[in-house]
Amino acid sequence: MYKSFYSLAREPFSKDMRKEDAFLSISYQEAWNGLEYLQKSKGIGIVIGDPGAGKTFTLRTFKDSLNPSLYHVVYFPLSTGGVMDFYRGLAYGLGEEPKFRKVDLFRQIQQGIQRMDQERKVTPVFILDEMHMAKDAFLQDLAILFNFHMDSSNPFILILAGLPHLKTRLNLNHHRPLAQRIIMRYQIQSLSKDDVYTYIEHHLKLAGSKMPIFTVSALEAIALRSQGWPRVINKLTINCLLYGSQLKKEQIDEEIVRMAAEESGL
Known part of the structure; x- marks a missing residue:
């Protein structure tokens, strides 16, 4: 085993590495600065990067840094499941029993976010990964789903993560309502x-x-x-x-x- 041969106490480059063990590259620190800004301001942010750039690690260490008594994190990677499965997953993440109709699910998710923010004084944090795979209809829905009090408040943090062409898609005219509400954008570099x-x-x-x-x-x-x-x-x-x-x-x-x-x- 290479550990004993090279006198290593543990395996290097472990996937369960903690934030304090992270290599503080310029790109990692800039991504963290953006996430900390989003944490303070609330609203929607986007983190993109090529495969293997370190997006998931950056998001995981950010998640682990949040005080669980003040923040409730819902991590959801976009999978091959349908859009309704995705919305049900968000409802489950908020501790709700999902409704069956889409309109009821929308209302349920929004009410769950508001209750968490107003009654429990906890900010829900949604980390939606692999968003470059999202259908156009779903991206358009997000602009509606995360619109509170006629876009006058943000009782949530929403992070969209994916490959670089997610940014290109969000620049299209039919995604302008969502793109205009993004307050933090960062692309992780090599x-x-x-x-x-x-x-x-x-x-x-x-x-x-x-x-x-x-x-x-x-x-x-x-x-x-x-x-x-x-x-x-x-x-x-x-x-x-x-x-x-x-x-x-x-x-x-x-x-x-x-x-x-x-x-x-x-």
């Missing part, structure tokens, strides 16, 4: 080459590494192969550690990276 080096060293240090495991040329090869996307960096680096331990390599060089990349299909 890591720079220098950040890739620091990112890998940061996570290896968290895992207990005392000595450099990757040569400079290996880090450069990982940066080139991954193009700076964290998910790809994680996968490629773990494969390098596996190959390196199997071959009894005290330091991982660019040849190990090449082998690991071919294994990963990169």
Whole structure:
């Protein structure tokens, strides 16, 4: 096992990593600044990024930072289910028994949000993921569903997350009512080459590494192969550690990276 071979106390690049363990890249910190602004202002925000950019991790750490006595988080990834399944999921998330008709579901969700805000003094936070897959009719419905008191108040936080072409879709004329109400927009970028080096060293240090495991040329090869996307960096680096331990390599060089990349299909 590579952990014992490289004297690591735990697996690096773990999916259950906490906010305090996050690598503070410029993109991550800017995304957090936007989310904190949305938290204070309330309303609708959008977080987009390419696959593997770190959207889900950013949203998860934001969710975990919220005081559960002040915020009620409903996370819902858009799946292959129908639109009505989605609305029922929102109702369940608010602790409601879903109605059957769409008009009744709309009213039920809005009333549930208002009760949570006014009676319990808790702000509902909706994180809707994979929204680039949403049908046009659903995006148009959101502008109506999250309209309170003739758009004079926002007793909620709504975060729409997805791939970059979500932004392009929202720029279309028929989505203007929703787009005009978005108060925070952020697109997560890939890591720079220098950040890739620091990112890998940061996570290896968290895992207990005392000595450099990757040569400079290996880090450069990982940066080139991954193009700076964290998910790809994680996968490629773990494969390098596996190959390196199997071959009894005290330091991982660019040849190990090449082998690991071919294994990963990169």
